[in-house]
Amino acid sequence: MLLLKRRIKRLILSMSVSPLLYLIAFGYAMGKSVRFGGHTYLEFLIPGLVAMSSMTQSFAxxxxxxxxxxxxxxxxxxxxxxxxxxxxxxxxVLAGMSRALISVTVILTLGMLFGVRLHCLNPLFWLAVALNSFVFASLAVALAMLVKSHADQSLLTSFVITPMAFLGGTFFPVDRLPHWAGQIIWILPLTHASKAIRQAAFGNLPGLSPYLFVGLTGIIFFTMALKCVDQARD
Amino acid sequence: MIRVEGLKKTYRHVHALDEVSFCVKPGELFAYLGPNGAGKTTTIRILTGLTRLSGGNAWLNGFHIERDSLRAKRQFGLVMQSINLDQELTLLENMDIHGRLYGMKKALRRIRIRELLGYVDLMSRKDTIVKRLSGGMKRRLMVARALMHSPKILFLDEPTVGLDPGIRRRIWGLIKQIQHSGTTIFLTTHYIEEAEFLADRVAFIDKGKIAALDTPAAFMARTGKWAIDLMQDGQMKSVYFKDRKEADTFVANHRGSYTLRRVNLEDAFLSLTGKKVKN
Known part of the structure; x- marks a missing residue:
């Protein structure tokens, strides 16, 4: 927490860069011509960015x-x-979740600057964000204990987090993918998290299943993290 | 008090520690002396819960290190060989976090930080970011931090490695002061003079086994009082003598260059294991 306080300004600044680029590149480039389920692409994109950023920041x-x-x-x-x-x-894990919550606040603020209004006071929106960051912060602790060097960690990020960030229902609806791809992507916790976050952000009731899926995955990863911390003694 | 019985550590098929046993009495300064890779750090890592043991038992003030690990951990302070301070935090913050980890109340933390930073002569730097300190200052801070929760036992793993002689002596003075306050100290080192100056008893460790254990004076008395270093068949050799007269007689009959000196712990280690501590 001490470090977070000390780094907060540059952290916020660095957390703003990618979402800002996505908003400019995808938001303006796609414009209002593309619509998903009655929402503009910017409205569709921001909850996806929230899901992606809560994952990457908690995993960081x-x-x-x-x-x-x-x-x-x-x-x-x-x-x-x-x-x-x-x-x-x-x-x-709480440190990771704190980072994630700050990054989500940054994205929502940027979204407002781009004129996008979402139901971001909806508790179900924040519950989905919290669960998503819980999953990836727990996974981060577990994997950080298993890797033998900093280089290994970068590999994990490249092979696990980056593909998930793009395929987990963040930038496009998963149901537009071929059936076999959709089946694979449906296993990813981020897919369920982004679905719940998007539904709650649009003011709809997301349903229980994504919360259960993400919550259970989080518990599994947290237990895995405990085991890995214990094994790190050797 | 530290009690170790038949401690073993195996990495795959390599025996890092093999049936190590010893006992350190309360208030004693016990030095663990041996070459690099002998098993010194492994012993400290096991006793402090950083590494799992493969066999044997150990107790810190009566608490088993595995079965009662949390209470055993409350008994000691640890100064690692590598600097393990949070470099982005101030001295005060590093000390404070340590106090929090040991569940110390805020008021007590404040008092102890002031006391200890004064003790290691770093009070004037309390708000400095750690990365701006010199190596010697960082070491002193690590000692202060290890004492924050008033432990009964202090583990020092090569506490003066990489420091210049002046700072090393300053740390020795600090270690002696800590011992005089009643703390049991377990020190690993490969500096002979460090063990000689500080230790009440010394254990020689080699290839994961304790080769011998005694007081520095007893070790040196057993080896002899005087030593002559000379070249023989292109190799440096040391010969030991009970008294100066015996050494002088040897010198009188010796042709070639030599050095006459007092016996030290290195000689004791050499005569026991056939190798030098610093290798």
């Missing part, structure tokens, strides 16, 4: 953990302290 704590483990050796300070693995994992 893996880099912080890596730096703490491999370069600064601060992880050992936590390992030697009288705190359980649950406390450590929960702390890191």
């Amino acid at each position: 704590i893996a880099t912080d953990i890596n730096v703490a483990r491999f370069y600064w050796h601060i992880f050992e300070e936590f390992q030697a302290a009288p705190i359980g693995n649950v406390a450590y994992v929960a702390g890191e």
Whole structure:
């Protein structure tokens, strides 16, 4: 939290760059000619960006953990302290979720500047954002414990997070994909999260299943993170 | 008190530690001396919960390191070989986070930070970002941080490695002061003079086994009082003598260059294991 406070200005600035580029490139380029389910492409895009950004920003704590483990050796300070693995994992996950929530606020603010009004006070919208960031922050902790170097971490981001960011229903509706591709994409937690976030942002009732799917995935990843932190002792 | 019985650590098929046993008495300064890769850091890592043991048992003030790990962890402070401070935070913030990890109340944290930063002579730098400190200052801060929760045991893993002689001596003074306050100290080092100056007892570790354990004085008495270093068949050799007279007699009959000096712990290690501590 201390570091977050210290870095907040540059963090917000860096969190604004990609969404701003997406909004300009896709929003203006597509214009109002493209509509999905009665919404402009910008209205469709912003909830997708929220889902994507809550995923990438919460997953970004893996880099912080890596730096703490491999370069600064601060992880050992936590390992030697009288705190359980649950406390450590929960702390890191909450740090990831905090980053995600800040980035979502940045996107919503940018969206407003672009004249897009969404139901962002809807608690179901924030619940979906929180669950999505919980999933990817937990996954980040687990994977950060498994990798042996910072380079491995970059590979994971390239092979797991980047494809998911583009295919998980963020930039286009999943039902427009071929059936076989849709089946694969439906396994991704981001697909369910973006569906719930988009529905809630449009003021609709998202249904229980995406929340259950994302929540359960989060619990699995959190348990995995606990196990990986324990194994990191070797 | 630290009690270790038959400690083992195996990495795949390599025995990093093999049936290591020793006991460190309360208030004692115990040095663990050996060459790089002998098993010094592995022992500290196991005792502090950073690495899982493969066999054996260990207790810190009566608390088993695996079965009662959280209570065992409350007993010690740890200064690692590598600098493990948060470089982007200030001295005060680093100390404060450590206090929070040990569940210390805010008022107590404030008092301890002031006390300890004063103790290691860093109070005037309390608001400095750690990355702006010198190596010696960082080491002193790590010692202060390790003492934050008033531990009964202090583990020091090569605390003066990479420091210049002046700063090293300053840290030695600090370690002695800590011991005088009643703290049990477990120190690993490969600096002979460090163990000689600081330790009440020394354990020589080599290839994961304790080769010998005794006081520095007893080790040196066993080896002899005087040593002569000379070249023989193109190799440096040391010969040990019980007294100066014996050494002088040897010198009188020796042709070629030599160095006459007092025996040190390095000689004791050499005569026990056939190798030098610094390799």
